[in-house]
Amino acid sequence: MAQETRNAYGEELARLIQKDSNIVVLDADLTKSTKTIEAKKACEERHFNAGIAECNMMGMAAGLAASGKTVFASSFAIFAAGRAFEIIRNSICYPKLNVKVCATHAGLSVGEDGASHQSVEDVAIMRSIPNMQVYVPCDQYETKAIIRHVAKEKGPCYVRLGRGKAEDVYREDTDFKIGRVNVLTEGKDVCLFAMGLMVQEALQAKELLKKEEIDAEVVNVSCIKPIDEQGIIDSVKGHKLAFALEEHSVIGGLYSAVAEVLIKTTGTRLLPIGVNDTFGESGKAKDVLEKYGLTAEHIVSAVKEELLKK
16 A cells, blocks of 8 residues: 555654654644654644744754754755755764754655755755664555664664655564565566665566566665665675666665765676765656656666667
8 A cells, every 4th residue: 555655754754653642743833744743733832833944943953962862853955955944964973962853855756846846956965964864665565663662772873864755665563673675576687775775676677677688686674874884785795786776866866875885895887876066956756767768668768878888
């Protein structure tokens, strides 16, 4: 069943706030969109709307965390990671405070909201800050598992969430090993590292490549920082070609993170499929992703083109 990762976040947060009296939730006037409204319904006295003032919200989060609270702070990714960057850097990450920045509406799949709201830089921004952990779940079940995980973690965490529905990759009873890469399907010809909604596209590409007698391995990388270096190294063993798939700029995101591991350890060639140093544009999410080459069909074409070069 397809569900928005932001909805899964709201559901799990509502459960956690009732279970843990130390959790406080902040939002920047987007309570219904980020789905923190579910936490508000569950425990209104520990949900605070900071208004359209993201920097102030992060300052509030820092203060509450400094007093011992576990704080979840939410807005759209473009505002949470972009507008509030300096407050997150200096007031949350520098003192290593227990704040979980859960940002929704990330990537090109925001669709009609256009380039001003399509954050394709947020992973690069957040993973560059010392002490910050970065997570990108691919479906509702992984989202809930990651939210449970970061609630227990001490220190700053960034969780990237989407607007649209994401098809299920996992099951409700999946035993997640958060922080490790997850090999979804094995394959001998090419390794596809993916994060977020590109995991589903990679799995579709795997099936299309089968028809071309190309065997692809699909690896979900949901923890971008700290990245599972050994898991990445193990995944590319036996592969001379790998791709990093992301609904994010190819600068500073998954491609950069995986390349930083492989350049030190293996001779595997790694190529990016992502947003190529450009802004997005307004349109239906499906059409925008198609135009920017973030589809299973484009993955297939890129893989075949590279394999034919050998």
